[in-house]
Amino acid sequence: MAMIAMGSALGTGLFLGSGEAIGYAGPAAIVSFAIGSLIAATIALSMGEMASRHPVRGGFGTLAARYLSPYWGFLTRWLYWIVTVAVTGTELVACATYLAYWFPAVPVWAGILAFAAIIVGINLASVGSFGVIEFALSSIKVIAVLVFILIGAFLVFFGLPEQSAPGLSLLTSEGGFLPMGWSSVWIALSVVMFSFGGIELLSITAAEAKDPALSIRTAARTTIVRLAFFYVLSIGIVLALVPWREASSTGEDVATSPFVMVFDRIGIPGAASVTNLIVLIAALSAANANLYAGSRILHSLASDRLAPRLAARTSRRGVPVVGIAASTVGIVGAAVLAFSGVGGVFGYMMSLVVFAVITVWMLILISYIAFRRAGVQGATFRMPGGIVSAGVGVVGLLAVFATVFVRESMQIAAMVGIPAVLVATILYFTVARRRIDHSDIDAAFDEAESMR
Template sequence: MGSHATQVSTEEKGRLSRSLSHGQMTMIALGLAVGTGLFLGSGGAIAIAGPAVIISYAIGSLIAAVIAACAGEMAVRYPVQGGFGTIAGRFLGPYAGYLTRWAYWATMVPLTGAELVAVGKYMGYWYPDIPLWLWVVVSGAIIVALNLTSVKSFGTMEFFLSSIKVIAVIVFIVFGLVLVFFGLPNTPATGLGNLTNDGGFLPNGISSIWISLAVVMFSFGGVELISISAAEAKDPVRSVSSSVKAMMYRLATFYVLAIFVVVAMMPWKQAATLEGEVSSSPFVMVFSALNIPFIAGITNFVVLTAALSGANAALYAATRQMHALAHDSMAPKAFARTTGNGIPALALGLSMVGSLVAVVMAITGVANIFVMMMSLVTVCVLVVWFMILTSYMFFKKQEGNASPFRVWGGRTTAALALLGVLATFAAMFFTQDMAIPATVGVAFFAFISIVYFAFVRSRQSVNHDAFTEASDYANQQQ
């Protein structure tokens, strides 16, 4: 009887359930940050920078680590619904909070669709005659079912899916390094020749490192999810702190070493996919070229799992952000409602729009679906990161070291990362297939800004009680 009363109370208040462990939070964030951008999108970055893409990923991982840490420091202090978007509203003003949160929702919605398209492409490796759109529909139904379970069950499943991916990346790196430097009985070591063949280490000039960031940074979308999931953490102080630390070193290790293995094991022009559809992952191509029995199929299964995990986490993030928007009168109130087990089902349904767009594009035969959706995701997430870093600088100015978790270098480190974000945004307009989606993204932000000043501004305010409640809860856990 008491349990039922608790469920009703949760539904009426539209509150989320605090039931995620710190391990689940880490893996949910890794479900986005280590995924399709690395496994499938890396081909485009290799095409732009050649072997020097290793430097691009090293720079990108540093920027992403700073963003995750800044979002984490603020979330430890204020584990509020809406995460960094809500925090932006407090420290930069209501309009900034509105823009940040809609930008994040606009990031996660097409990202869900892009990940599902990737699932379809990976399935096409085994079943080339089955249409792409059918796989998008089937995989979309799977992630909806997962997201309709309780957040604790969702966290458990995402922990499982992300664990497979993380273990597989580690195995790939170790196995790849052995093949590069030592070889196997029937496979000679490839050595480092591929890093300087075909035009040298920098075949397209030093500027290619900067331009390739436009593709590379898509891979790191999701590092900020720790801030969003803090509102559903059992122990936000411990969970966010440990998750951010784990995220920082895993990003640098996984991305830099994995990309090194790819460009060392095969000619960079073979791994590159600058034009046309991305037909397969460079990771699968590496092992296919080595003729090792079954390993390419196993690798394809791993990257398939990674894409499904990424779609699952992206839909979760989009749903929670829409719930927070509605809860604070920035979207229709209906989307703030939750089910008896704390799931915002209506917000979940709306957040599936990216998947529906992916299905329509696949059915109508639109070319470069993945590249187009990836580009739109990138421009939206760059806006989100800009707002996170800017919010952090104002947060530090006003609150100093009030958070028990602190970023090394504080505002100076955040400012350097901010320059990296701005440089990446500029690079998008010099990258093939990205300029048009970037322009669409700018138009989207112009549109929601008009909506804000016409309809939302008059009824929006910062919910200071939510900050007080979240801060008190965090203090109790210390």
């Protein structure tokens, strides 16, 4: 479970998105990632505590329906489905871009469809097969980041025979540690928080775990510690080895990744190709995990009659085949945009993700506050600080939302995200509300209680 969540979180947000955060804050991006880790911790731990008590189908969306209202449960699940659909397509755009590093003649749309066939095949297998494959893909990424940290730390403090060790001097050169002031740390948070997208998978996978109460306790704790360690330390090493103005280059080309820049500086033959393979696997793993999450969310909505009933059907192996098929709409959209020659496909899709995922996280924390106020506690562990910690997380996410006033891409996200919320709200009050059967929600919780 932890590795599936890691598989979604350790994607292009780290390998490419970190360059944009560095561009906003310089070396102080390290502080942005540290703050982001704390906010992400409140989300993962609050969600983990609730899931240990209620490992329900639909995860945090079903919990929002129980502890807030059916409307918020409906909105949370549909928003998260939009997130997973968009992220799946976006990560496959990244995969196709990385493939072009070796095969520039292959068009992006063809690369998208080729990698789409791989992850759809994986998801159509049994749940157990999916878990094993995703564990393997995530393990490759985790090992790669660990190797990067070890090699990078050696270069920072010991250097090479032909290259002296820079130490931490680059962190304070070129304008100092805070070249753009403390406000830049805040602005960079809007980029950093996207990097932690995927931690919410802990709640969704709980319903299919053999021992959810025990599994979620271990997974929630280890996931956030690993992510904080990987992000903060690896970004610190990048900034200690590459001047921040150079590392802040952004774009879809793999050559702009700060991680590629570090390995290029090592001078080992083939280092760039190895790095390219690693970031490709990272993107493929994230796409795989998000297709899984999207299909499960849609299956949950259909089971509660909040989506077409057809999506509730499963194969003999328990796989929601229709949900998987419907959740490929983001892949199709990305391929069509790439085929039509529209530029900036990656950026267009990410603008929607940023708005929706932060909204989902906010609702998770508010659901947790209602969960604790109802006198309920986790079955196997409790989040340190309880409601206070959740409140800190809410304040942090509101601060990220506030960057809409100063960051153009966040304004685009709001222009796309707000109409999506309005459409979902209209659909709820005109169609979905009449279909809600509170006994279904109660039945889901009774089933989860028996599993626990």
